[in-house]
Amino acid sequence: MSRIELIPAYLIHRRDYRDTSLLLELFSPTEGRFPAIAQGAKSGRSSRAILLQPFAPLRVSLRGRGEVKRLTEVELDGHPLSLQGERVYCGFYINELLMRLIERGDPYPLLYDCYGENLARLASDEPADQCLREFELQLLAELGYGLLLNYTADTNKLIESDLLYEYHLEQGPVLSLSGQSELKIHGRTLICLHNREPLDKLGMREAKRLMRRILAHYLGDRPLKSRELFQPIIRA
Secondary structure, three states, X not given: OEEEEEEEEEEEEEEEEOOOEEEEEEEEOOOEEEEEEEOOOXXXXXXXXXXXXXOOOXXXXXXXXXXXXXXXXXXXXXXXXXXXXXXXXXXXXXXXXXXXXXXXOOOOHHHHHHHHHHHHHHOOOXXXXXXXXXXXXXXXXXXXXXXXXXXXXXXXXXXXXXXXXXXXXXOEEEEOOOOOOOOEEEHHHHHHHHHOOOOXXXXXXXXXXXXXXXXXXXXXXXXXXXXXXXXXXXXX
16 A cells, blocks of 8 residues: 655645545645545544645645545645635636646646745735736646747747737747737737736736637637636626
8 A cells, every 4th residue: 555645735626525525636746636535524523624725735645556545644734825806716727727737647846836836926916817827838838838939930030029929829929910810919928928027918918818729729628617707706
């Protein structure tokens, strides 16, 4: 029987399992994304039920031979992060991206660090859109789908801030010569994304449209549940 002792992890998804237990999806720098069963944790009297919440840095111990391990110990590894208002949905959004785009069992230590840093930024007064765009870029880079943002895809010329470009999926930006493309984006937006620099209002809109289209390419036809939950908040 394999034993894993008090490794750092975040809970990114949970659902009821049988009468009293929870089926968890955890994200760790060494184990990647992996499932675990928390027996008896569904009870409101269980200390595990209190600890097993999203956005809380944890230490977990596990036992078991198969893919789905049994959670034997859990403790806080720092202070839980308090996300307020729409930022709660932003946290659910990045959790869902991890659930949908990374395979179980593949470790991503740099992405794990980026995840924790972005949760902390979402819990601060930093612009939420800036945090999300930078996490999306890091996620795609870790998966081997990193975006070309500083050179043109066809001529290998440096992006110029005052020019307008079209972004071609799985290729990169090319100088815009027509009015047909829906993925038009200013050079200054591409440069800010490449350098992880703050975006202005126009840049925020362009970057959001670009990243939504690119992520949809990899996510497929099934819509993100977190985005559906967020829509009533946006319209309110």
